[in-house]
Structures are given as C-alpha cells and as structure tokens.
Amino acid sequence: MHGFGNARPAVLIGTGHRPRSHDPDAALVLPADLQQTVAAALKEDVGSGDLTAALVPASRMGQAKVITREAAVVAGRPYVDEVFRQVDPAVVVEWHVSDGDAVEPGQLLYRLSGPARSLLTGERTALNFLQVLSATATATRRHADVLRGLPCRVLDTRKTLPCLRNAQKYAVRCGGGVNHRVGLYDGILVKENHILAAGSIGAAVAAAKASPAKVMIEVEVESLDELRQALDAGADMALLDEFSLADLWAAVALNRSHPRGPIKLEASGNVTLETMRAVGETGVDFISVGSLTKHVRAVDLSMRFEYAD
Numbered sequence: 001m002h003g004f005g006n007a008r009p010a011v012l013i014g015t016g017h018r019p020r021s022h023d024p025d026a027a028l029v030l031p032a033d034l035q036q037t038v039a040a041a042l043k044e045d046v047g048s049g050d051l052t053a054a055l056v057p058a059s060r061m062g063q064a065k066v067i068t069r070e071a072a073v074v075a076g077r078p079y080v081d082e083v084f085r086q087v088d089p090a091v092v093v094e095w096h097v098s099d100g101d102a103v104e105p106g107q108l109l110y111r112l113s114g115p116a117r118s119l120l121t122g123e124r125t126a127l128n129f130l131q132v133l134s135a136t137a138t139a140t141r142r143h144a145d146v147l148r149g150l151p152c153r154v155l156d157t158r159k160t161l162p163c164l165r166n167a168q169k170y171a172v173r174c175g176g177g178v179n180h181r182v183g184l185y186d187g188i189l190v191k192e193n194h195i196l197a198a199g200s201i202g203a204a205v206a207a208a209k210a211s212p213a214k215v216m217i218e219v220e221v222e223s224l225d226e227l228r229q230a231l232d233a234g235a236d237m238a239l240l241d242e243f244s245l246a247d248l249w250a251a252v253a254l255n256r257s258h259p260r261g262p263i264k265l266e267a268s269g270n271v272t273l274e275t276m277r278a279v280g281e282t283g284v285d286f287i288s289v290g291s292l293t294k295h296v297r298a299v300d301l302s303m304r305f306e307y308a309d
Contacts, residue, residue, distance in 0.1 A: 028099075028173045030078050031166035038082040040163065041125050046087075053120040062116035063307055066109045066127070068134075069300040074101045074109065075137035075174035079129035079167065088118035100174045102141070109301070116305075123303050131298035132164070133171040138299060139292050140175025146273055152280035152287060153178045155266060159290040168293045180288060181216075188213070189239070191220045201226060205233035218266070227251050231258045239288070242269035245278055252283035 031037070077099045084091040091114035097103055109130075112119050143154040156172040156179055158165070169179045181187030188211070190204045198204035201219055208217045218237040219230040224247060230238045231254070240251055248267060255261045266286040267279050279287055 028170070031170055033166055034078060034082055035086075037163065037167060038079060038086055038125070038129075041128065042083065042086055042122075045125050046121060050117070050121040053117040056116050056120065058115070058117060060116040061114065061309055062119050062305055063111065063113045064119050064123075064303050064305045065111045066130075066301060066303045068103050068105065068107055068109060069302055070105050071138075072103055072134045072299040073137040073141040073175050074103055074130075074134050075099050075171035076130040076133035076167075077110075079133065080110065080126040083122045083126040083129065084112070084114075084118070087122040088115055090114045091118050091122065100137070100176075111306075112303075119305075127301050127303060129167070131301050132161070132296055133167055133174075134299040134301075135296045136168050136171035136293055137175035139295075140172050140177040142273060143276060143287075143289055143292070144176035146276045147280045147287070150277075150280045152284055154276075154292070155180050155286040155288040156292050157288050157290045157294075158183065159294040161293065161296065172292055175292075177292065178286065187216050187218065189218045189220065190235075192222070195219075201229040201235075202233045205230070205235050209234065223247075224250055224254060227254060228258070231255065231260050231263065234260060235263060237264040237266060239266045239268050240284065243267065245282065248279060248282040248284060256283075 074097050077095060077097075081093055084093055091112060094111040094113070096108045096110060103109065140154060140156075147154060154177045156169060156177055158180070160168045165182065169182065172179060181189065188208045190198075190201070190208065195201055195204055198207060201221075205217060205219060216236045217234075218239055219226075219233075219235045220239040220241050221227045221230055222241050227238055227240070238251075238255075240248060243251060251265065255263060255265055264286065265284045266288055267282070267284045268288040271279055271287055271289060276287060
C-alpha cells in the first residue's frame with residue numbers, strides 16, 4: 001500500500017463528543033461542529049445559488065465517481081456525506097473505502113447518484129474536505145509508521161487551518177495520531193512567555209493548580225534544569241523543546257528517577273521523518289509535529305460523471 005500501514009481506529013458515528021487529549025486509545029468520534037463547518041463551506045462556495053449548475057435541466061439525473069490519483073490515507077468521509085445531505089438529501093453516496101484506509105492511485109473512493117445539478121453543486125466542497133483531511137491523515141500515517149513498535153505516539157498541535165481545527169484533529173486520529181489539546185480552553189500549556197510573566201515555572205504551575213479549571217497542566221521546558229523545576233512543581237506533562245538526542249535521553253532518565261515522576265514527556269521542535277525514530281527510541285511518550293496540519297498538500301482527487309439522463 002505504498003508504505004502506508006492499514007491500522008485504523010474504530011469510528012463512532014455520532015457527534016457531540018471528542019477524544020480526551022493525549023489518549024491514544026480514545027475512540028474516533030466526529031467533531032460536534034461538523035454540520036456547522038460544512039454549512040459555512042457551502043455558504044462560501046454556493047452563496048445565493050449555483051449559476052452554472054442551473055444550466056442543467058432540473059429533471060436530469062446523474063451518476064459520478066470519485067477516485068484518488070495518488071496513494072493516500074482517507075479521512076473526511078462524514079464531511080462528504082454531510083455536504084450532499086445539506087445540498088440535496090436525494091443524493092446517494094456509495095462508499096468503497098472507510099476513513100483510515102490506505103488507498104492506491106486510481107482507486108475508487110465513492111460513487112454518487114441523484115439529481116445532476118446537486119452532484120455538480122456539491123462536488124467542489126466535498127472534494128475540498130476530502131483532499132485536505134486525507135492530506136493530514138496521510139502525513140500522520142507516515143509519521144506513525146516510523147514509530148511502529150515503540151510506545152511513543154505522534155501528537156498534533158494547534159497549528160491548524162483556520163476554522164478546520166476539529167476536522168483536522170479528526171483526520172489526525174484517522175491517520176493513527178493522537179490529539180493534543182483542542183484549544184486554549186481545554187488544557188494548560190505553560191510556555192516561555194507565560195513563565196516570564198508569572199515569574200517562574202513554579203509560580204506558573206502553582207497558579208494553574210489553583211485555577212478552577214481541572215485540566216492537564218503541561219510546561220514547555222528548554223533545559224534539564226527547567227524540566228527539574230517542572231517536576232518539582234508537580235506538572236502533569238512536560239514539552240521538551242528542541243532538546244538534543246543526548247538531552248532527551250537524560251530527560252527521560254531524570255523523569256523516571258524524580259520523586260514526583262514519571263510524568264508524560266513530549267518532544268517537539270525540528271523533528272523530521274528521518275530523525276523521528278531516534279527521538280522515539282529515547283523513551284519520550286509523544287512527539288508533536290506541527291506540519292501534520294499546517295504544511296498541507298491536498299491529495300489529488302478527481303470526480304467524473306459516468307452518465308446523466
């Protein structure tokens with residue numbers, strides 16, 4: 001399958017929930033804002049009406065197929081379904097793959113049948129979701145495959161496309177990755193500027209522990225001494241920012257031997273596919289990769305009518 005593993009998470013079809021952050025075993029569930037996200041995308045594209053599709057007789061029915069022109073990992077099936085549900089419930093979407101599946105060039109992804117106007121109107125919005133989310137899932141699978149056999153997992157970030165965060169985080173899980181916090185509201189990540197403003201790592205963590213929000217407290221550290229301070233303060237997790245391999249090994253040893261450890265460790269910064277395995281072998285729990293969601297190159301997909309009558 002062109003280098004892509006076939007393992008994919010179980011999917012719970014239903015909205016209103018999300019996996020717990022950093023939980024590699026959480027079931028894959030649909031974002032609660034799926035319908036609103038699709039509605040906004042259709043409003044952007046269709047606006048007051050599809051002027052070109054209106055050239056086709058309203059009574060004409062059609063059938064079309066969508067294929068991939070390149071190897072990929074599929075993500076976005078529920079978004080495609082929702083696009084056509086909102087455009088016209090009479091459209092039937094017949095899927096030949098599932099989210100998380102590895103596919104080959106030329107492979108059939110789904111067929112559409114229904115009013116020809118509706119197929120044409122929903123085409124671009126549906127493909128936009130599928131090509132972008134599949135790109136994120138594909139990149140995630142490449143990174144996850146590098147870590148195969150290790151307990152370390154690939155983690156996403158908040159470096160997402162505007163208004164597509166929940167969709168991209170869904171795609172990360174389709175690719176075998178793990179979600180970090182969704183936003184600023186569901187987890188505390190104390191970074192360099194927070195530390196400077198608070199006065200110290202200890203002061204920042206103490207303030208976090210006193211907060212009424214009972215969420216995970218993570219501290220970004222840039223040295224072994226700062227990691228020790230985070231451990232002393234009782235942080236739940238530490239982000240090891242641009243540590244060398246030698247320092248990552250030392251950080252893991254310090255974490256395991258500390259009286260308040262071990263806590264979860266996340267390696268971040270300048271990690272590539274070529275260096276990822278070595279980073280994972282140090283014993284860190286997660287490697288966060290911003291490029292999964294921000295360096296998106298859409299998967300090449302194609303929709304073609306098979307007939308219209």
